[in-house]
Amino acid sequence: MQLDILYPLAALLLLIVIVLMIMVTGRFRGVKKGDIRARVFRTSDFAGLDEKYISPTNNYNNLLQLPPLFMLFVLFALQLSLVDTVFIVASWVFVITRYTHSIIHLGYNNVMHRLLAFATGLIVLIFCWSRLLYLTLV
Numbered sequence: 001m002q003l004d005i006l007y008p009l010a011a012l013l014l015l016i017v018i019v020l021m022i023m024v025t026g027r028f029r030g031v032k033k034g035d036i037r038a039r040v041f042r043t044s045d046f047a048g049l050d051e052k053y054i055s056p057t058n059n060y061n062n063l064l065q066l067p068p069l070f071m072l073f074v075l076f077a078l079q080l081s082l083v084d085t086v087f088i089v090a091s092w093v094f095v096i097t098r099y100t101h102s103i104i105h106l107g108y109n110n111v112m113h114r115l116l117a118f119a120t121g122l123i124v125l126i127f128c129w130s131r132l133l134y135l136t137l138v
Contacts, residue, residue, distance in 0.1 A: 002083045008091040009074050015099055016063045022106065023056035051109070059105040062118075063098065066125060070094055073128050082135050090128050097121030 030036035030053050040046065046054045074091065077083050101117040104110060 001085075001088075002078060002081060004088050005074055005077060005083045005091055008088070008095040009071065012067055012070065012095045012098060015095070015102060016060075016067065019056060019060050019063055019102055019106070023060050026053055026056050055105055055109060059102050062101065062105070066118075066121060067098065069129075070125055073125070073132060077128075077132055080132075080136060082132060086131070087128060090124050094121050094124045094128070097124065 027036065027041070030049075031038055036049060036053060040049070044057075046057065070091070077087055097117050097120045101114055101121065104114045104117060
């Protein structure tokens with residue numbers, strides 16, 4: 001059971017790679033079409049660019065905020081041999097919220113819907129860390 005927590009971690013890593021590929025291919029297409037000048041990437045000043053070029057970059061950046069805390073949680077839970085069904089289910093819920101957030105962000109981009117997905121994932125992550133600390137210290 002301990003290693004079952006690696007499945008949601010792998011799914012999250014897959015999401016990060018998918019969003020990275022969407023971002024990179026979108027940028028290449030934008031440069032090729034003349035919508036983006038390559039010099040924009042020197043400073044990452046995307047002001048004035050179409051949302052279709054900005055959203056994948058913002059989403060990729062979002063995936064480098066909470067997910068590393070999740071990855072660290074997984075490593076600690078494994079190292080301390082505290083992985084159980086509760087942590088595995090919570091991990092899947094967290095990953096589902098990240099997929100949901102990315103789908104919304106890269107799709108119809110409703111800020112309130114994105115916020116709901118983000119906040120749900122944050123609450124799940126806080127739960128995971130709180131429970132991990134509790135189980136470690138008690």
